[in-house]
Amino acid sequence: EPEVTQTPSHQVTQMGQEVILRCVPISNHLYFYWYRQILGQKVEFLVSFYNNEISEKSEIFDDQFSVERPDGSNFTLKIRSTKLEDSAMYFCASRSVGHSGYTFGSGTRLTVV
Amino acid sequence: GQNIDQPTEMTATEGAIVQINCTYQTSGFNGLFWYQQHAGEAPTFLSYNVLDGLEEKGRFSSFLSRSKGYSYLLLKELQMKDSASYLCAVSSGGSYIPTFGRGTSLIVHP
Numbered sequence: 001e002p003e004v005t006q007t008p009s010h011q012v013t014q015m016g017q018e019v020i021l022r023c024v025p026i027s028n029h030l031y032f033y034w035y036r037q038i039l040g041q042k043v044e045f046l047v048s049f050y051n052n053e054i055s056e057k058s059e060i061f062d063d064q065f066s067v068e069r070p071d072g073s074n075f076t077l078k079i080r081s082t083k084l085e086d087s088a089m090y091f092c093a094s095r096s097v098g099h100s101g102y103t104f105g106s107g108t109r110l111t112v113v
Numbered sequence: 114g115q116n117i118d119q120p121t122e123m124t125a126t127e128g129a130i131v132q133i134n135c136t137y138q139t140s141g142f143n144g145l146f147w148y149q150q151h152a153g154e155a156p157t158f159l160s161y162n163v164l165d166g167l168e169e170k171g172r173f174s175s176f177l178s179r180s181k182g183y184s185y186l187l188l189k190e191l192q193m194k195d196s197a198s199y200l201c202a203v204s205s206g207g208s209y210i211p212t213f214g215r216g217t218s219l220i221v222h223p
Contacts, residue, residue, distance in 0.1 A: 033210070043156060043200065043213040056210060091155055100144060101158030102211075 002026040004105035006092050012111045013082055021077045021108045023092030032075045033093040033102065034067065036060070043091070049075065082112045115139040117214035119201050124220045125191055133186045133217045135201030146202040146211045147175050147186045156200055159186070188219075196221045 005024040013019050025032050034046040047057040047067055054067065066078045075094075079086055089109050093102040116138040125131040137145070144163045148156035160168055162177035162184060174187040186199055198218050202211035 042215045043150075043202075045210055045212065048210055056208060100161040100209075101146070102156075103158070104155035106155050 002103070004092055004094055004103050006090075006105035006108050008108060009106065010109045010111070012113060015084060015112055016081050019079050019082055019110065021079075021090050021092075021110070023075045023077070023105055024073050025075055025092065025094030026096070026103055027073070029094035029096045029103070031055075031095040031097075032069070033095075034077045035091045035093060035104075036088040037091065037107075038088045046077070079110075082110075084112050086110060087112045115203055115205060115212045117201055117203055117212065119199075119214050119217045121215070122218045122220070124222065125188075127191055127193060127221055127223050129191050130187065130189050131191060131219065133188070133199050133201075133219065135184045135186070135214060137182050137184075137201070137203045137214075139182075139203055139205040141206040142179055143204040143206075143209055144211075145175075145177055145184050146200075146204075147173075147184075148200040148202065148213075150198045150200055150216065152197070159199075191221050193221050193223070195219065 007022045032049040035043050037043045045058050047061045048055045064080045068076050089107045091107045092105040095102050119135045146161050147159040150156040160175035162175050167176045172189045177184045198216040200213050200216045202213040204211045
C-alpha cells in the first residue's frame with residue numbers, strides 16, 4: 001500500500017537553529033499538508049500546498065515557517081529559528097483529487113533544547 | 114471558528130460494541146472525518162461523512178446528523194488492537210481542511 005514517508009523520524013536541535021523536515025508524499029497525490037501535534041494535545045493544521053503554492057495556512061504558520069516542493073517528489077517544512085515551543089510531532093499528509101481522506105506519514109518528532 | 118467536543122476517555126470489553134460521540138459547532142459545514150491514532154503513530158483515516166445517515170465499513174460505522182451537529186463512531190466486535198485514540202475532525206466554511214478535536218482515548222480490556 002502506498003505510504004507517505006517522513007525523515008528523520010526524530011530530530012533534536014538547539015533553540016535558534018534552523019531545521020528542515022522532509023516528506024515524500026504518495027506519488028499520484030496532488031494536495032500536501034503539514035500538521036503538528038504537541039505531546040498530549042490535538043493535531044493542529046499548519047499549511048496546505050497545491051499546484052506549487054500555499055493554498056491555506058493557519059495562524060501557527062508564521063514567518064518562521066516555510067514549505068517547498070524542490071522537485072517532483074519531496075515536500076519540505078523549514079523552521080528558520082526554532083523555539084522551545086516548536087517541540088512537537090510534525091506530520092506530513094497527502095491526498096489525491098476527489099478523495100477526502102488524508103494519508104499521514106509516520107511523523108518527525110522534533111525536540112528543541 | 115469551530116468547537117469540537119468528544120469524551121476524553123472510554124473503556125470497553127473485548128468483543129463488545131462501543132459508540133464514541135462527537136458534537137460540533139460550526140458554520141458552513143463541509144464534512145466530518147474520523148481518524149484512528151495509536152500512541153506515537155500517525156492518524157489513519159477511518160471515515161468521511163457529508164450527508165446525514167450511517168456509513169458502514171466493516172466493523173466500523175459512522176453516523177452524522179447535520180441539524181444536531183452530532184456524529185458518532187460505532188465499533189463492533191472490539192479487539193485489543195482497537196485500543197487507540199479516535200479523532201473527530203470537521204471541515205467548514207471555504208476550507209475543506211479538517212480541524213481536529215482532542216480525541217477520545219479508547220481502552221479495550223479482556
